[in-house]
Amino acid sequence: MDARNRIGLYGSYFLGMAAIGFTLPYLPLYLGEKGLSDRAIGLVSTLAALSGIAQFPVGLWSDRIGRRKPFLVAALVAVAAATLLLRGAEGVIWLGFLVVLFAENGIGRAVVESLSGAEAAALASKGEVGAALGALRFWKPVGIVIVALVGSWIAEHRGVGAILPLLVALQVLAIVAALLIHEEKPGASGAPRDGDAEPTPAGGRLPRDPALWTFVVAMVLYHAANAPGGVYLGLFLKRDLQAPERMLAYAFAVSMVAWMLVVWPAGKLADRLGRKPLLIAGWAIMAIRLGLVALIHHPWLAVANQALDGLGNGMFAVLAAAWVTDRLADPRRSGEAQVIVGSCLVLGSAIGPAASSFLVGPLGYRGLFAALAAVGAVATAIVAFLVPETLDRPGARPEGRAEEPMATTSDLSTVP
Numbered sequence: 001m002d003a004r005n006r007i008g009l010y011g012s013y014f015l016g017m018a019a020i021g022f023t024l025p026y027l028p029l030y031l032g033e034k035g036l037s038d039r040a041i042g043l044v045s046t047l048a049a050l051s052g053i054a055q056f057p058v059g060l061w062s063d064r065i066g067r068r069k070p071f072l073v074a075a076l077v078a079v080a081a082a083t084l085l086l087r088g089a090e091g092v093i094w095l096g097f098l099v100v101l102f103a104e105n106g107i108g109r110a111v112v113e114s115l116s117g118a119e120a121a122a123l124a125s126k127g128e129v130g131a132a133l134g135a136l137r138f139w140k141p142v143g144i145v146i147v148a149l150v151g152s153w154i155a156e157h158r159g160v161g162a163i164l165p166l167l168v169a170l171q172v173l174a175i176v177a178a179l180l181i182h183e184e185k186p187g188a189s190g191a192p193r194d195g196d197a198e199p200t201p202a203g204g205r206l207p208r209d210p211a212l213w214t215f216v217v218a219m220v221l222y223h224a225a226n227a228p229g230g231v232y233l234g235l236f237l238k239r240d241l242q243a244p245e246r247m248l249a250y251a252f253a254v255s256m257v258a259w260m261l262v263v264w265p266a267g268k269l270a271d272r273l274g275r276k277p278l279l280i281a282g283w284a285i286m287a288i289r290l291g292l293v294a295l296i297h298h299p300w301l302a303v304a305n306q307a308l309d310g311l312g313n314g315m316f317a318v319l320a321a322a323w324v325t326d327r328l329a330d331p332r333r334s335g336e337a338q339v340i341v342g343s344c345l346v347l348g349s350a351i352g353p354a355a356s357s358f359l360v361g362p363l364g365y366r367g368l369f370a371a372l373a374a375v376g377a378v379a380t381a382i383v384a385f386l387v388p389e390t391l392d393r394p395g396a397r398p399e400g401r402a403e404e405p406m407a408t409t410s411d412l413s414t415v416p
Helices: 003-018 027-033 038-065 069-086 092-102 107-123 129-137 139-158 160-179 210-240 245-273 276-293 299-328 334-386
Strands: none
Touching (some): 003 069, 003 107, 003 129, 003 160, 027 038, 027 092, 027 160, 027 210, 038 069, 038 092, 038 107, 038 334, 069 092, 069 107, 069 160, 107 129, 129 139, 129 245, 129 299, 139 245, 139 299, 210 245, 210 276, 210 299, 210 334, 245 276, 276 334, 299 334
16 A cells, blocks of 8 residues: 555544544533533434434445545545534534534444445455454544543643534544545456456345344444443443543543554454454453443543453454455445444444433433443344354355455555
8 A cells, every 4th residue: 555545544534533532522511511411412312323324325335336535535524514513503403413423423424434444345455354454443543542632631621612623623634634545447446356256246235144134133232232331421420420521531542542452453363263252252341341330439440441342342343344344255345344334333323322311311320331231241142142153264265255355446555
């Protein structure tokens, strides 16, 4: 990969996702300052997550035309505009609309997340899809940690809303970086090569694969259990544990550092050992972390527990995408593989906060996290007993897969 495309792909992903360092610890508090109730915050988060389902047709469209760049740039422009307008926004409807564009799982970042992953998977060498996805996902927590820590200082001295101008600058730089990506002409590298198995036409019917749909259920349940933590953990720390605002940033920084440390080795191990053992571990870690939140009575223990959150989410980010990529095994469907995973993320992230918004009142924060841990345990059992391995043995080609994995649909190594 040449320097221009390295800066374009990794730079746009790094800068585009960095604002999650604001959305996770501070967005619920900011919306609360704007007058939204806990229930309204949960419902707005649900709407934002539901909007991310739009990434699915976008991913199929990008496969059909063989280009990712136009969609990445458009998504980043929408996020930048929402960031700029959010500080002066008032009213539930206007705030809700901007959050749909701005939020972690909203349409803008959902498209960036999925299509950046599709680009990385398309570039992977044979047997290295997990490692390629791990290398890309490494940059996400780096930006999040930087924004969370810098934001903690800004929030304590100038208020939570004062972080937004910094985010606007980052989003503009993300657009500039994405414009640097140089793609090959559509179809130049996505066609099957001699000796490849005949792939299913891109943009066709949804796959008739019971194992894939079982895994879809497991992914939706994962995020239905995990997503409310992003909405309510900060409120739990602030209101129940009386933690200072800077500790909210520390909690999510710990999570992102753990994510950063796990994604690269998880991808490499999954290529060598298989997907399923690490998938089970990732799901189980998520459930254990939620159960521990329900038992914690000191803010520093809640911060330390966030390391499990980072481990579980980092493993999911790499392994779920690798599993679905294995299962589809079509060089013209790399976008589809990524948006299947991304759509499960946003669907679960819609269901979880929606249900939690009605449960948090009668159950309280502790009771809510205990209920979410039970959902996580069910999801873990599904992965353990019903989801098959996609690598038959270390280094082997999974059954039914084309001889060459994920041919390139946009060549990031082409010299402009």
